Amino acid sequence: MTTEWRDLSEAEAKLWPKARLGGALLGLAIVTGVLTLMLLILLLVAGWKLTTGGVEEFVRAFAGRSRFAYIGLVSAISVIALMIWSAVSFSLILARLRFAPAVMATGAGFAFLIGVASSATAQWLIVSQSEQDVWTYAVAVLPVTPQWLGSLALTIGTIGYLVGGVRPNAYFRRRVALPSA
Template sequence: MGWRTLTEEEAATLPEARLGGALLWIVIAAFVLCLVALLGSTLAFQRLPAIGLRYAIAVGFVTIWSAGFLVLTALRWRHTPVVASAGLVLWIGWRTSVVLSGSPVELWPLLVDMAAEAMLAAGFCGYMATAVRPNAYYRRRLPVP
């Protein structure tokens, strides 16, 4: 797909160049995720060691990912889609390695969960790479017709 740079007028007037639609919902979800993780870590920290180090690392990673995504979105950094997508893939990779390092037969429900998360991440990555709004918002570009 070819892209062209937004004009100044398009950047100021096109709704796709503003935070809205599915991208806004992703930002809201990242905010809620970050808030819950930070509150949980503050108010009930003892639960993190109770779930085990490997899962605590996953919680810490996704907390940092969501906070970073919020900051990068506020800054409208043009590489946010790639960085956010890579972060999700790394997070799912970590969680999958945790499950596979145990007994996959005993932990098969978590493997199903990982497959579902991988599908969601694929949708997120595809949306961030090819959809009009993320490209207009972060990268200031539109698809060439």
């Protein structure tokens, strides 16, 4: 069953509260804005460190074969993926582009997959460094499984809201769902 839509008139769009930034969409804008600010600060600090001779510290932090270097590198990958998604999403919310919900939903899916893959990779690297068997990997992954499932639930909810929610459709696409018969 597909949803039927109708475009909002200019008068409706100005008067209807759902066509404005508010509710969960405003919450998403605030969180993605904070993460975007954090990304900008991170880039400024990293740029400053690299230009003032901090290259050795950066290389030393991720070099070697220590478990902590692996965990740090893999964690950085998932955090950076989340921050990039946040920066793109925040920009799309401010620009109010019609295709924003689809791009944001796709990005949320990719950020989730990168987070799970990088976490599983970190666990595998830790286990492989200790020369343990596959069962040790299973035991190492078991504690992070609830986090993965929780992230999956939040990702599915975010995607569902962005694609089919009343406010995202009214705010970005200037349309409203027709009542089903």
